Amino acid sequence: MTTPADDPWSRWRAATRARIGLGRSGDALPTSAQLEFQAAHSRARDAVHGAADFAALAAALAPWDCIAVHSRAPDRATFLRRPDLGRRLVPESLPVLEAARSDWDIAFVVADGLSARAVEAHAVPLLRACRARLGGLRLAPVVLAAQARVALGDEIGAALGAACIAVLVGERPGLTAADSLGVYLTWAPQPGRRDSERNCISNIHGDGLGHDAAADILCWLLREASRRKLSGIGLKVDPAAIAGTLTG
Amino acid sequence: MTAYTHSLNGTRYRFDDLKTLLACATPLRSGDQLAGIAAESDEQRVAAKMALADLPLKTFLGEAVIPYEQDEVTRLIADSHDAAAFAPVSHLTVGGFRDWLLSYAANTEALAALAPGLTPEMVAAVSKLMRNQDLIAVAAKCRVVTAFRSTVGLEGRLAARLQPNHPTDDPEGIAAALLDGLLYGMGDAVIGINPASDSVPDGIRLLDLLDGVRQRFDIPAQSCVLAHVTATLQMIERGAPVDLVFQSIAGTEAANRGFGVDLALLREAHDAGRSLKRGSVGDNVMYFETGQGSALSADAHHGVDQQTLEVRAYAVARAFRPLLVNTVVGFIGPEYLYDAKQIIRAGLEDHCCGKLLGLPMGVDVCYTNHAEADQDDMDSLMTLLGNAGVNFLIAVPGADDVMLNYQSLSYHDVLGLRHLLGLKPAPEFEAWLGRMGLLDAAGRLPPPADGSSAVKRLTAMGLA
Numbered sequence: 001m002t003t004p005a006d007d008p009w010s011r012w013r014a015a016t017r018a019r020i021g022l023g024r025s026g027d028a029l030p031t032s033a034q035l036e037f038q039a040a041h042s043r044a045r046d047a048v049h050g051a052a053d054f055a056a057l058a059a060a061l062a063p064w065d066c067i068a069v070h071s072r073a074p075d076r077a078t079f080l081r082r083p084d085l086g087r088r089l090v091p092e093s094l095p096v097l098e099a100a101r102s103d104w105d106i107a108f109v110v111a112d113g114l115s116a117r118a119v120e121a122h123a124v125p126l127l128r129a130c131r132a133r134l135g136g137l138r139l140a141p142v143v144l145a146a147q148a149r150v151a152l153g154d155e156i157g158a159a160l161g162a163a164c165i166a167v168l169v170g171e172r173p174g175l176t177a178a179d180s181l182g183v184y185l186t187w188a189p190q191p192g193r194r195d196s197e198r199n200c201i202s203n204i205h206g207d208g209l210g211h212d213a214a215a216d217i218l219c220w221l222l223r224e225a226s227r228r229k230l231s232g233i234g235l236k237v238d239p240a241a242i243a244g245t246l247t248g
Numbered sequence: 249m250t251a252y253t254h255s256l257n258g259t260r261y262r263f264d265d266l267k268t269l270l271a272c273a274t275p276l277r278s279g280d281q282l283a284g285i286a287a288e289s290d291e292q293r294v295a296a297k298m299a300l301a302d303l304p305l306k307t308f309l310g311e312a313v314i315p316y317e318q319d320e321v322t323r324l325i326a327d328s329h330d331a332a333a334f335a336p337v338s339h340l341t342v343g344g345f346r347d348w349l350l351s352y353a354a355n356t357e358a359l360a361a362l363a364p365g366l367t368p369e370m371v372a373a374v375s376k377l378m379r380n381q382d383l384i385a386v387a388a389k390c391r392v393v394t395a396f397r398s399t400v401g402l403e404g405r406l407a408a409r410l411q412p413n414h415p416t417d418d419p420e421g422i423a424a425a426l427l428d429g430l431l432y433g434m435g436d437a438v439i440g441i442n443p444a445s446d447s448v449p450d451g452i453r454l455l456d457l458l459d460g461v462r463q464r465f466d467i468p469a470q471s472c473v474l475a476h477v478t479a480t481l482q483m484i485e486r487g488a489p490v491d492l493v494f495q496s497i498a499g500t501e502a503a504n505r506g507f508g509v510d511l512a513l514l515r516e517a518h519d520a521g522r523s524l525k526r527g528s529v530g531d532n533v534m535y536f537e538t539g540q541g542s543a544l545s546a547d548a549h550h551g552v553d554q555q556t557l558e559v560r561a562y563a564v565a566r567a568f569r570p571l572l573v574n575t576v577v578g579f580i581g582p583e584y585l586y587d588a589k590q591i592i593r594a595g596l597e598d599h600c601c602g603k604l605l606g607l608p609m610g611v612d613v614c615y616t617n618h619a620e621a622d623q624d625d626m627d628s629l630m631t632l633l634g635n636a637g638v639n640f641l642i643a644v645p646g647a648d649d650v651m652l653n654y655q656s657l658s659y660h661d662v663l664g665l666r667h668l669l670g671l672k673p674a675p676e677f678e679a680w681l682g683r684m685g686l687l688d689a690a691g692r693l694p695p696p697a698d699g700s701s702a703v704k705r706l707t708a709m710g711l712a
Contacts, residue, residue, distance in 0.1 A: 008707035012428070016414055016421035019646025019658075020428040024695040027664035029646070037623070037646060041655070044617035080582045080618055081278050114618055172581075173617045174653030 017176055037175070044173035049076055050116035052170075054144040057110060060124045064131070065141035067100060069093035069156065073147040086149035089156065097159035100141055106222055107140035107162035111148035115170030115179060122181040122204055122211065123168050129215035130166075134222070150184045150198070157189025164225055165189040166218060171202060180205040183214065185221050187231035197232035199225075216242055250311070254299035261295040267313040269303075270369070271553040272296035273376045275593055279541045279554045279584035286553075301343030301377055308369045309334075314550045319501045320511055325367050325563045334365030342373045349374065349386045349604075359390050363606030368499070368559035371601045375555070380593060380632070383600040387636040390603035394571045395530025396470045396491060398436050398674035400639050401608050406671035407640035408662045409572070409610065410435035413651035417444045419457050425645050426461060427706045432659035433666070433686065433693045436677035437572055437610060437640035438492060438535065440472040444651055451475045452488040459489040464709070465684075468528070468676035470571070472535055477509055477517045484520050492535040492571060493521040499560030502548030511564070518568045529676065532571035532608075538562070539576045540594050541584030554584060555594070559601045566607055572640065573602060574610035577629075579654055581616050588625035591615060595629050599638055610640035614656040623647060623655065630657055634665045641665075667692055 009021030022033040029037070058066040072088045073079035079086050089097075108130070110123045127142060140160050145152055150167050157165035164187050171180040181204040186193055199221050204214045220242045225231045252263040263269040271285040273296035280286035287293035309329065312322045331338075336358070337345055348354055354362075375383065393401040400407045412425030422441060429435055439462075441454055451473045458471035470491035475483070477495040484490050495514065496507050504510055514534075521533035538561040543549040549557060558575070565573045575598035578591040585591045595611050602609035613630045615621035630641060647658040665671070672678050672691065681687050684702045688694050696703050 008703055009424075009428075012420070012424035012707065015418060016424045016650065018412075018414070018421065018425045018644070018650045019648050020424050022646055022660075024660060026695075027660055027667055029658065029660050033646065037648065040648070041617065041622060048618045081586060082282060083583050084282070172653065174650075175617075175648045175655070176650060176653075178617075 040175035043178040044175060047115040047117040047170070047173040047178040052112040052116035052119050052146070054146065057119070057123060057144060061127065061142055064127075066144050067096055067141050068144045068146070069096065071145065071147045071149070071152055076147070079147040083149055086147055087151040089152065094159055097143070097156060101159065101161045102140070103138065104140035104160055104162040105137040105226065106134065106164045106166065107143060107157055107160050109143045109145055109148070109153045109156055109165060109167045111145045111150065111152060111167050111169040113148065113150070113169035114172040117179040118170035118181040118205065119168065121179045125211040126168060126181070126204065126214055129211050130219055133215055133219040151193070153184065153186060154189045154191050154193045157186065158191065162189065163187070164222060164231070166222065177205045177207060180208060183218055185218065185225060185231050187225045187229060199231050199235055199237070252299045252303070254295045256291060256295040256298065259291070259295070261292055261299075263296060263299060266307070266311050267550070267552045269296055269300055270313065270373060270376070270556050271551070273300045274553045274555050275376070277540075277554060277584070277590055277594070278582060278586035279544055282583055283544050283549060283551070285551055297377055300373055301341060303342050303373070305340050305342060305345055305370055306338060308367050308373070313369055313552045313556065314500060321499060321501055321504070321560055321564060324511060324567060325560070328567065329367060330364035332365070333362055336362065337365070342370075343377060345370070345374050346377045346382070350382060354386075354389065356389055356391050359604065360606070363604065366605060368563045368601075368605065369556060371604045372556040372559040375597050375601050378600070380596050383596040384632060384636040387600040387603045390637070392603060392606055392608045392639065394532040394608040396527040396532055396571050397468045397529060398470070398676045399529055400437055400571065400674055402675065404670070404672060405674055406634060406638070406662070406666050406669070407437035407674050408434040409437045409574070409640055409642045410439045411442070411642055411644045411649065411656070412439070413442050413644065413649055415444055415651045417450060417454060419453070422454070422457065423461065423709070427709065428645055429643065429659050430467070430706060431686065431696060431703060432643070432663045433673050433677070433681055434643045434659050434662060435467070435469045436674035438470050438472050440474055440494070440535070442474045442652055446475065446479060448479050448482045448486070451479055452483050452486060455483065455488045455490060461709070465706070466680070468680050470527070477513060481517055481520055484524065489526070490521065490524060491526055491533070493517045493533055494535045494537070496537050496542070497561050497564045498538065498542045498546065498548070499557035499564070500543050500548050500550060503543035503546045504564070506546035506548055511567070514564070514568055530571070532569055534568045534570035535572045536565045536570050537574055537576050538565070538598070539580050540598070541580040544584065545580065555597055558598060559605070562602045562605045562607050566605055570608060572610055573607045574612050574640070574642065575599070575602070576612040576614065578615035578619060578621060579612065582619045585619070587620035588615070591619065591621055592625065592629045592632070596632060596636065599633060599636055608639045610642070611638055612642040612656055614642070614654055616654045626655070626657060627661070630661060630665055634669045634671065663693060
């Protein structure tokens, strides 16, 4: 019987989340390691295939208004096969957005992306943290977008007349984090924007970037994008400047 | 531009040109549907296969799927074609070529001699007429042997890339996964890290780490940091211990430009890698990764189906005598390969087509969490590839790559496959495992006993 003290892997396990030192049943994984792997995979798959509860998100965000929209991908199976459809609004969603058109400084979009669990866990606290940091700016109603990819924000932002758009999107789940949220910021959103014209903050989850830290970076980027009228590779995150906004 | 037609069950199907015929004949694939070039019905697909089967192989020497003037990969394919090697099959149709490949006349020697005479489009075309069983049977007759510090691809051998990735390139974290893998006999193809950082100093730090472990335990294996080729060139300039030069490649000039490379740059990198003369039993220094769908994802597919483009990437690879080439088959996601059926078929196609073109093919048997696949499907593909004579497989701790966030094979899986099929590691590496006391009398690698000297020696290692 190996005790923890003479387990040769104890030192190495501390250095990585990789599944090392699992032991062997013959040549195969021991039963417990095999079931732990399957539990992680099931969590990731449930996150991909689950439907985000947008009604609950809208209720939690009140009194901040919300607008629900849908991409041209009618269901998950289509969404996974046809990323192009996830980047276009269904025609009925367009007038709803145009009715809310104004000279907004910023519009936030919550897109289910590849993890419903991520938006359910992290979108509301992140949005609240951002709102607290964005006094003096005109914030559009929050757009809740179903079967949505990042680039759907371009069409949404253009329809709302927003100067800048921040898309909060569920990232592709890994085995270690099934609820990771990403944020993509785009200045002057319009269909056809390239990925190089966006700024990305990724890995927002329980063991990753916290809500307040993510909000600090995002709101610094928002104000810089407004000041310099650009986003993407021309706008680099400056950790020192962000720290300055916290202490100043 | 010639149009092709075929009548089936009273319907006359027309295919406007060669690339349309190939795209309609290819097995169903979500990436071709996304590109809008897939067959519109199962019957149309079979009609395309029938038309393709009647096509003379020589057609591919006269008609390019991407114009010669527009694409340097097409120029490479046309300009390097060996007409003398092609002669034995030059009279055949694509369908006749399938029959010949499966015949007893197409033995290991005949297939090796034929390879320089084949173009990627010929090989892609014939693969579209082959069932999975055909892809396995033909690949199993091909033998492509390459070497650096170990010899990969010999009959009765199965090598593994040990992939000890870490999300922040932490040296202890990488060493942990590396030591674990060595105890399963992994690493004889390469010990290769996908770095999280793209900086040159960080890459050199990782190379020093890997080379240090190799030298300390006198391991007959090669290491690689899978950085962009331009970064590796800088590492070489700064005197870093670069064994293999890595690059992701694709089957069109435009897609390669999306990867930031062209043939001239790859030539420069190949020369730089060879100039170091670090190999002990061979001088194959290049390592390439590919995968169906990469050209479409770069919007550089020219309306050509993803499997044909994948085989064109192998024409790029073979110009540089690589030690290793592997398709990262399930990594790209369900918009290109939707489910396990498509991933398994693509893995077998890539392996067989690469081997026919004379490449040392391995496969990363893998999937992402949004694909309809799981570890059971990877078991199936790995076992099929083991029987098809795959040169090497990728292995990560517990099948979970914590840096790239996808699932590949576990160290356990590759070791178990070796034992199941009676396959050995590369000979130099097998001898090292013996010296470490890890092999039993039958040459197998049993679970090490508590307190075994190999476990003690490896896990007691300190990092300099």
